[in-house]
Amino acid sequence: xxxxxxxxxxxxxxxxxxxxxxxxxxxxxxxxxxxxxxxxxxxxxxxxxxxxxxxxxxxxxxxxxxxxxxxxxxxxxxxxxxxxxxxxxxxxxxxxxxxxxxxxxxxxxxxxxxxxxxxxxxxxxxxxxxxxxxxxxxxxxxxxxxxxxxxxxxxxxxxxxxxxxxxxxxxxxxxxxxxxxxxxxxxxxxxxxxxxxxxxxxxxxxxxxxxxxxxxxxxxxxxxxxxxxxxxxx
Amino acid sequence: xxxxxxxxxxxxxxxxxxxxxxxxxxxxxxxxxxxxxxxxxxxxxxxxxxxxxxxxxxxxxxxxxxxxxxxxxxxxxxxxxxxxxxxxxxxxxxxxxxxxxxxxxxxxxxxxxxxxxxxxxxxxxxxxxxxxxxxxxxxxxxxxxxxxxxxxxxxxxxxxxxxxxxxxxxxxxxxxxxxxxxxxxxxxxxxxxxxxxxxxxxxxxxxxxxxxxxxxxxxxxxxxxxxxxxxxxxxxxxxxxxxxxxxxxxxxxxxxxxxxxxxxxxxxxxxxxxxxxxxxxxxxxxxxxxxxxxxxxxxxxxxxxxxxxxxxxxxxxxxxxxxxxxxxxxxxxxxxxxxxxxx
Amino acid sequence: xxxxxxxxxxxxxxxxxxxxxxxxxxxxxxxxxxxxxxxxxxxxxxxxxxxxxxxxxxxxxxxxxxxxxxxxxxxxxxxxxxxxxxxxxxxxxxxxxxxxxxxxxxxxxxxxxxxxxxxxxxxxxxxxxxxxxxxxxxxxxxxxxxxxxxxxxxxxxxxxxxxxxxxxxxxxxxxxxxxxxxxxxxxxxx
Numbered sequence: 001x002x003x004x005x006x007x008x009x010x011x012x013x014x015x016x017x018x019x020x021x022x023x024x025x026x027x028x029x030x031x032x033x034x035x036x037x038x039x040x041x042x043x044x045x046x047x048x049x050x051x052x053x054x055x056x057x058x059x060x061x062x063x064x065x066x067x068x069x070x071x072x073x074x075x076x077x078x079x080x081x082x083x084x085x086x087x088x089x090x091x092x093x094x095x096x097x098x099x100x101x102x103x104x105x106x107x108x109x110x111x112x113x114x115x116x117x118x119x120x121x122x123x124x125x126x127x128x129x130x131x132x133x134x135x136x137x138x139x140x141x142x143x144x145x146x147x148x149x150x151x152x153x154x155x156x157x158x159x160x161x162x163x164x165x166x167x168x169x170x171x172x173x174x175x176x177x178x179x180x181x182x183x184x185x186x187x188x189x190x191x192x193x194x195x196x197x198x199x200x201x202x203x204x205x206x207x208x209x210x211x212x213x214x215x216x217x218x219x220x221x222x223x224x225x226x227x228x229x230x231x232x233x234x
Numbered sequence: 235x236x237x238x239x240x241x242x243x244x245x246x247x248x249x250x251x252x253x254x255x256x257x258x259x260x261x262x263x264x265x266x267x268x269x270x271x272x273x274x275x276x277x278x279x280x281x282x283x284x285x286x287x288x289x290x291x292x293x294x295x296x297x298x299x300x301x302x303x304x305x306x307x308x309x310x311x312x313x314x315x316x317x318x319x320x321x322x323x324x325x326x327x328x329x330x331x332x333x334x335x336x337x338x339x340x341x342x343x344x345x346x347x348x349x350x351x352x353x354x355x356x357x358x359x360x361x362x363x364x365x366x367x368x369x370x371x372x373x374x375x376x377x378x379x380x381x382x383x384x385x386x387x388x389x390x391x392x393x394x395x396x397x398x399x400x401x402x403x404x405x406x407x408x409x410x411x412x413x414x415x416x417x418x419x420x421x422x423x424x425x426x427x428x429x430x431x432x433x434x435x436x437x438x439x440x441x442x443x444x445x446x447x448x449x450x451x452x453x454x455x456x457x458x459x460x461x462x463x464x465x466x467x468x469x470x471x472x473x474x475x476x477x478x479x480x481x482x483x484x485x486x487x488x489x490x491x492x493x494x495x496x497x498x499x500x501x502x503x504x505x506x507x508x509x510x511x512x513x514x515x516x517x518x519x520x521x522x523x524x525x526x527x528x529x530x531x532x533x534x535x536x537x538x539x540x541x542x543x544x545x546x547x548x549x550x551x552x553x554x555x556x557x558x559x560x561x562x563x564x565x566x567x568x569x570x571x572x573x574x575x576x577x
Numbered sequence: 578x579x580x581x582x583x584x585x586x587x588x589x590x591x592x593x594x595x596x597x598x599x600x601x602x603x604x605x606x607x608x609x610x611x612x613x614x615x616x617x618x619x620x621x622x623x624x625x626x627x628x629x630x631x632x633x634x635x636x637x638x639x640x641x642x643x644x645x646x647x648x649x650x651x652x653x654x655x656x657x658x659x660x661x662x663x664x665x666x667x668x669x670x671x672x673x674x675x676x677x678x679x680x681x682x683x684x685x686x687x688x689x690x691x692x693x694x695x696x697x698x699x700x701x702x703x704x705x706x707x708x709x710x711x712x713x714x715x716x717x718x719x720x721x722x723x724x725x726x727x728x729x730x731x732x733x734x735x736x737x738x739x740x741x742x743x744x745x746x747x748x749x750x751x752x753x754x755x756x757x758x759x760x761x762x763x764x765x766x767x
Contacts, residue, residue, distance in 0.1 A: 011755045015736075016441070046762040049711055050730040057625035058301055063638055064616055067645045068609065075607045076652035174336055177354050180372035180390035184407040187427045191447040194505060198468060207466050207488075211505055214445065218407060218426060222389060225371060229353050232335065260617035279595075302621060327597070327618065 005029055005036045013040070014047045027206070162223035169230030181226050188219045252287040252295045256304060262346075264324055265305040268334040271318040272355070277326035277343040284323040290316060338373065348380075356391070374409070392428075410449065418442070425449050429507075433517070436461040438497030445503040452510040453500070454517055460494030465502040465509050473520075474511035480519060597661050605652050612652070616645055619662060623669050629727045630673045632716035640676060644669045670728065670742055677720060714764035722757035729754050 005026050012018045013026060030037040170178050195212045202208060258281040266273060271289075278284075283304060287295050293316060298305040308318045324330070329346040332339050338355035341348055341362070348362040356373040359366060362380040369375065374391035377384055380398040387393075392409040395402060399417035406425045413421070416434030423430050425446040433454040436442060442461075444451050455461065455476065465472050465488065472483040476491050483489040491511060502509050510520055595603075595611070597618065603611035623644055628637035648668055655664050715723060725743065728734045736754070740747045 007755055007759070008751070011751070011758065042762055042766075043758060046765065047730060047758055050715070050726070050758075050761065051733075053711065053731050055625055055731060056621045057628055058303075059620045059624035059641060060634075060638060061301060063620065063624075063641050063645075064613060066642050067616065067649075068613070070642065070646045071609060071612075071649045074649070076605055076649055174354055177336075177372055180354075184389045184426075187408050191426050191505070194447070198505075205468075207468060207503060211445075211447065211468075211503070214424065215426065215447070218405070218424075222407065225389070229335075229371065260614070262618055262621065302617065 003029070004033065005040070007039075010040055010043055014044060159220065159223065162220070162227045165227040165230055166223060169233070170226075172233045173229060177229065181222070184222055185219070188215055188222065191215050192219070249288055250291050250293075252285060252289070254285050254297070256283040256285065256297060256299075258282060258304075258325055258328070261299065261302050261304045261328070263303045263329045263331060264322070265303055265331045266320070266322070266333070267305075267307045268318060268320065268332070268337045269308065270316055270334075270336040271320065272338045273320045273322065273332055273334065273340070275322045275324060275330060275332070275339075275341045275344065277328075277345070278323050279326065281325060283325075283328070284321075286321040287318050289318040293318060433514075435459065436493075436498035436500060438495075440498040442498060442500040443503075444501070446507050447505045449504070449507045450510070451502050451504060451507060452512065452517070452520070453502070454512055454514050455493050456514045458494055460497035461492070461500050462498070463489075463491040463493070463500045463502065463511055465489045465491070465511070467502075467504045467507070467509060469506045470504045470508045472509045472511075475513055475516055475519060476511060598657070601652070601655065601657070601661050604649075605655070609649075612645075612649055615661070619665055620645075622662075623665065626666070626669055626727070626732065627673060629712075629715060629731060630677075630724050632718075632720075632723060640669075640673055643676065644672045647672050666732075667742075670732075674724065674743060677724060710765065711761075714761045717764055718757055718760055722753055722760060725750055725753045726757035726761070730758075 009018065009022065009026060013023060018026070026036075026040070030040055166181075170181075173181075192212065192215045195208055195215060199205065199208045199212065261283075264275075264283060285295060285297070285306065287308075289295070289308060290310075293308050293310045295318070296305075296307050296309050298307070306320075306322075308316075310316065324344075326343060326345040328344070329348075330341060330344055331349045332341070332351070333349075334352035334355065336354045337352045338357070339350045339352055340358045341350060341360065343361045344359070345361060345363050347364045347366070348359050349365075349367045350357050350359060351367070351369040352373065353371045354373060355370060356375070357368045357370045358376040358378075359368050359380060360378045362377070362382065362384075364382045365385075366377060366380045366382060367385045368377055369385075369387040370391055371389045372391060373388065374393070375386045375388045376394045376396070377386055377398055378394075378396040380395075380400070382400045384395060384398060384400055384402045384404075386395065386402075386404040388406045388409050390408050391406070393404050393406055393411045395404065395413045395416055397415040401420045402413070402416065402418050403422045404411050404413075405423070406428050408427045409425070410428040410430070411423050411425055412431045413423070414431070414433045416432070417437075418434055419437050419440050421432070421434075421440075421442040421444070423432070423444050427448050428446060429449040430444050430446050430451045431454075432442075432444060432452070435456060436459045438460055444453070453463075463474075463476075465483070472489050473480055474483070474489075474491050475481070476493050502511075512519065595614070597615065600611045600615050604615060620641065624637060624641050627640035627644070628634060631637050631640055644665075648665055651668065655661065715726065718726065725739055728739045728742070729736070734742070736747055736750055739754075740750045743750065745753075
């Protein structure tokens with residue numbers, strides 16, 4: 001293979017530095033290249049996970065005593081002020097997919113990431129066997145991506161685990177909370193059904209594939225929230 | 235809690251009050267876990283945290299200091315702690331982390347980081363600098379006068395962000411999202427069934443994404459805003475009056491509009507929802523609904539939409555989407571003969 | 578001068594909570610109590626930066642000391658053109674990078690988990706083991722790669738800002754960050 005997506009282009013994509021044309025060029029390529037699709041999905045996961053790290057820790061006690069000893073008897077001096085760059089406030093992590101095909105591949109991993117049970121299994125391969133197998137098969141249509149997402153072992157396991165937790169613990173939640181969850185799940189499932197039907201008619205539609213991935217993500221997030229709620233009241 | 239009812243319970247000795255002052259002594263974070271009730275946080279300029287709480291006799295409020303953190307949690311002598319109404323007053327600069335189950339949360343005037351999350355109940359945050367996270371599963375979420383990184387989420391309720399600035403991410407499943415008077419460098423809003431309304435700036439170099447499955451997206455574009463709008467909808471209608479008169483784009487097609495120098499990138503995506511892109515001052519000029527495409531929040535897909543889908547699926551398979559893709563390719567790349575890829 | 582001004586008062590016993598601006602003004606006049614209050618308001622974020630960029634708890638503690646001592650020394654030059662926290666964060670980055678340069682090249686190393694557990698409190702609700710794994714993977718990166726990765730993906734600085742801070746070209750910074758991400762991914766997959 002001589003024309004895989006160069007790594008720097010993947011990073012440009014993740015950094016928001018790729019132009020629309022470059023973005024689309026990558027999408028077109030990964031639609032037919034399982035290796036690049038897999039690489040993009042895994043790198044997306046890693047970078048998103050790093051960006052989601054908290055920027056505060058808990059400093060040990062006692063540091064101040066040492067500082068106080070060192071500054072004792074001194075005064076702040078007036079020196080040349082260094083040029084100050086803006087302190088970045090961490091951008092909130094975006095939840096939705098904004099570009100098409102590569103993120104459908106990433107979705108299989110990302111939804112696994114949302115499951116507390118199969119987090120880095122996904123990155124070590126066991127959680128993505130379904131997606132990888134389909135990806136390396138070189139499918140070219142959105143329906144293949146959909147199939148790879150929905151038949152992914154990690155994803156299916158995550159859904160199954162979370163659904164079981166919610167089902168077993170839902171009677172411990174307030175009726176209003178259960179009603180809100182059920183209604184939300186119905187909304188998502190109705191939307192998923194609509195998108196699936198439209199995809200059957202137009203399997204290669206990028207926008208439909210992206211919508212399906214976003215709805216799947218919403219469903220997983222909702223299940224995870226519900227499972228957390230159940231565990232919190234257990 | 236209802237005043238008369240509360241008075242009666244007090245008289246019966248069934249309600250107790252906690253009223254205590256905690257010296258801040260270097261603490262920078264107030265961490266509150268609540269099961270049921272309400273939390274109201276106000277600020278003052280004293281180096282103390284005032285904790286006033288009303289609760290049953292068997293419940294008490296445990297205060298735990300560890301390093302820079304002050305933690306509050308209700309505990310009961312037997313069984314789970316139940317309803318507690320907190321009235322807290324903290325230094326304005328204190329960071330807040332409030333997590334609740336069946337709890338409504340209101341934060342007024344905080345200047346630090348705010349994290350307020352509940353399962354059932356409304357969340358309102360007035361003020362906040364830096365990172366603001368507000369979430370409710372079944373209640374509504376309001377953020378007003380905040381600056382920084384704003385992350386809001388509601389499953390079933392509405393989201394409103396008013397007179398705030400920074401980077402904004404918001405998501406609901408069924409509720410509407412309204413942003414009013416917002417100065418945002420980046421926006422990412424998503425809903426499954428809810429409408430999205432955005433009345434704010436489009437900053438040069440900023441990125442804005444609005445996605446809803448069945449809701450209506452309305453963007454109000456200020457005079458002189460430089461933005462490039464890219465709108466995709468599978469079955470919805472697209473209306474804009476950026477050029478003067480109201481016009482409707484062809485359904486099922488990716489439409490592009492430009493305002494000013496096009497410095498901001500604005501993307502809108504819906505499945506069946508309508509899209510309105512309106513000049514400021516013309517917000518009332520929304521064409522009447524006549525497309526029967528509404529996804530009713532909380533009601534699932536309307537029956538006529540389900541029927542309609544069959545027909546549209548036919549149209550899509552007959553070439554409408556192909557036209558959409560080709561149109562999209564040609565516009566984005568300026569050419570149709572892009573490389574097919576590596577395999 | 579042998580004693581710090583107002584050293585008899587505990588910072589927590591001040592009658593009113595002062596704004597950061599007021600504390601800075603007092604500290605600029607030599608009031609170490611005010612400076613201690615600034616320290617307490619900002620140390621958790623500075624510590625997190627030092628811990629991630631050094632990958633070592635003891636070293637991070639030393640770096641935090643250096644950052645605040647340097648901040649005290651240079652406080653007179655802070656003119657309020659930016660937020661104090663902005664100024665302090667940038668100063669912390671400079672102190673850490675300078676320390677890296679003065680100590681020369683070091684190899685990757687394993688980091689004791691207890692240091693990384695200091696992030697655990699923040700992460701306790703979601704994926705408790707995962708973030709520690711990720712922190713460990715970042716900590717095991719080569720020094721330069723780790724520093725630029727933290728500045729870019731954790732702290733959110735732009736590429737050109739990192740290039741200016743580290744004194745290397747934009748291309749080098751990009752290459753280092755790309756490599757760091759790749760190594761992190763590899764470490765997690767191992």
